[in-house]
Amino acid sequence: MSELAGWLAILAAGLVVTIELAAATLVLSVILSSLIALMSISPWTPLRFIAHIYVDVFRSIPILALAISVYYGLGAQLTSLGITPFGTAVGVLTVIESAYLAELYRGSLESIRRSQWDAASSVGLGWLSTVRHVILPQALPPAIPVTLNMAIATIKDSSLVSLIAVSEITLVANQLIAETFKPIQVYGLVALLYLVLVLPLSQASRLIEIAVARKLGIRPRTDEERAMRRVSAVADMKAG
Amino acid sequence: MNTIGDMVPYILPGALVTIEISVGAWVVSAVLGLVLALARDSRTPLLSLPTVGSIEVIRAVPQLVVLYIVFFGLSTIGINVDSLTAAIVGLGVSDAVFSAEYYRAGFLTVAHTQRDAGLSIGLSPLQVSRFVIIPQTIPFIVPPLLNSFIGLMKSATLAAAVGAPELLYGARNYMETSGQVAPAAVVIMGLYILATVPLTRVVKVLEQRVRARTRA
Numbered sequence: 001m002s003e004l005a006g007w008l009a010i011l012a013a014g015l016v017v018t019i020e021l022a023a024a025t026l027v028l029s030v031i032l033s034s035l036i037a038l039m040s041i042s043p044w045t046p047l048r049f050i051a052h053i054y055v056d057v058f059r060s061i062p063i064l065a066l067a068i069s070v071y072y073g074l075g076a077q078l079t080s081l082g083i084t085p086f087g088t089a090v091g092v093l094t095v096i097e098s099a100y101l102a103e104l105y106r107g108s109l110e111s112i113r114r115s116q117w118d119a120a121s122s123v124g125l126g127w128l129s130t131v132r133h134v135i136l137p138q139a140l141p142p143a144i145p146v147t148l149n150m151a152i153a154t155i156k157d158s159s160l161v162s163l164i165a166v167s168e169i170t171l172v173a174n175q176l177i178a179e180t181f182k183p184i185q186v187y188g189l190v191a192l193l194y195l196v197l198v199l200p201l202s203q204a205s206r207l208i209e210i211a212v213a214r215k216l217g218i219r220p221r222t223d224e225e226r227a228m229r230r231v232s233a234v235a236d237m238k239a240g
Numbered sequence: 241m242n243t244i245g246d247m248v249p250y251i252l253p254g255a256l257v258t259i260e261i262s263v264g265a266w267v268v269s270a271v272l273g274l275v276l277a278l279a280r281d282s283r284t285p286l287l288s289l290p291t292v293g294s295i296e297v298i299r300a301v302p303q304l305v306v307l308y309i310v311f312f313g314l315s316t317i318g319i320n321v322d323s324l325t326a327a328i329v330g331l332g333v334s335d336a337v338f339s340a341e342y343y344r345a346g347f348l349t350v351a352h353t354q355r356d357a358g359l360s361i362g363l364s365p366l367q368v369s370r371f372v373i374i375p376q377t378i379p380f381i382v383p384p385l386l387n388s389f390i391g392l393m394k395s396a397t398l399a400a401a402v403g404a405p406e407l408l409y410g411a412r413n414y415m416e417t418s419g420q421v422a423p424a425a426v427v428i429m430g431l432y433i434l435a436t437v438p439l440t441r442v443v444k445v446l447e448q449r450v451r452a453r454t455r456a
Contacts, residue, residue, distance in 0.1 A: 065429060195301070231345045234338055
């Protein structure tokens, strides 16, 4: 029993790093991806072009490929600039998760009816004011469950940076296994800790999604529509 | 130019292993996903409850941890798996819980009356699934399953962590032996972009077709 307590204490330290990684990544991703999503619906072609290229490129690159390239290629320079592996990890995760999140946010923005844009322009609002006063307030509620799903994907993806020497829970577990030679028990515990972290988020996401749909009066009209929505909600959770 | 030539022996075999892993894991995911979906929707709680539980758990655990459990965990209970098999099984299982949801969503698209009709002419529940429900869900589940394949191609890089000689593993070896990181990084990311962007487009077109059909 005391052995288990010892393991839990060690893994908990890793879990804290995982939470910090995911939180920092999520905050930065929300900012970056909002910007990209707005660019992708803007009336200016070069901005739309940049946004599309960004999404295409960074949704194609595996997180691990980017992480290892940056770590091996720029490790020395980053260290001399005072950037830790943790900072590198947050940077890599943010760049990639933002591409996925931007695409999801674009979906939320485009779900607002065209007539809303027409109405805004007919009362003389410009693009920026239309976005600020008309589109965003309506696009925000459906973006909340999307963001929570992305938080789940980010927590899971953050395990990858164990391979570039960030002491999050997966790396800590590997070190523990190197001492104890008990992979099943340690990884079992790790899986349980991830579950404890993810389950409240996925439940919250599900509840908020239902509440938002009810408030907006969105009711799937057919079985197909309901199914389609389920597929996309599930897919959001795996993203990167 | 010379750099590219030097890189080929590292990259090319790696690319083949990446294809092997992603196709293998995809098959595991598609087959196991269907089994999980049927088990979850089964009317026997003895079958459906454990399935619900394992789907929830595996969905919360990172692919890398599932892969480690398969690779390191199984060997401690006497089952030795090589890194390639571990990658195919680990990534496949981890993806199957998502595929299961796609199948279940697909089942939803077929009206209840069809199941009742199948049962009323004396088919067993499994036969109804096999001959009535599943054939009608195929167009609906193809796009998400293709998306899974794209995802698995990228996830195949995780196999490097257990020493399977896939694309990233080859690229990393090249980086270490030649000391040149940038060319290998550009090549591997370029290959991924070349493989993923057109496939994503195809899936998008298929999705739009399905969507157009369901609106009709």
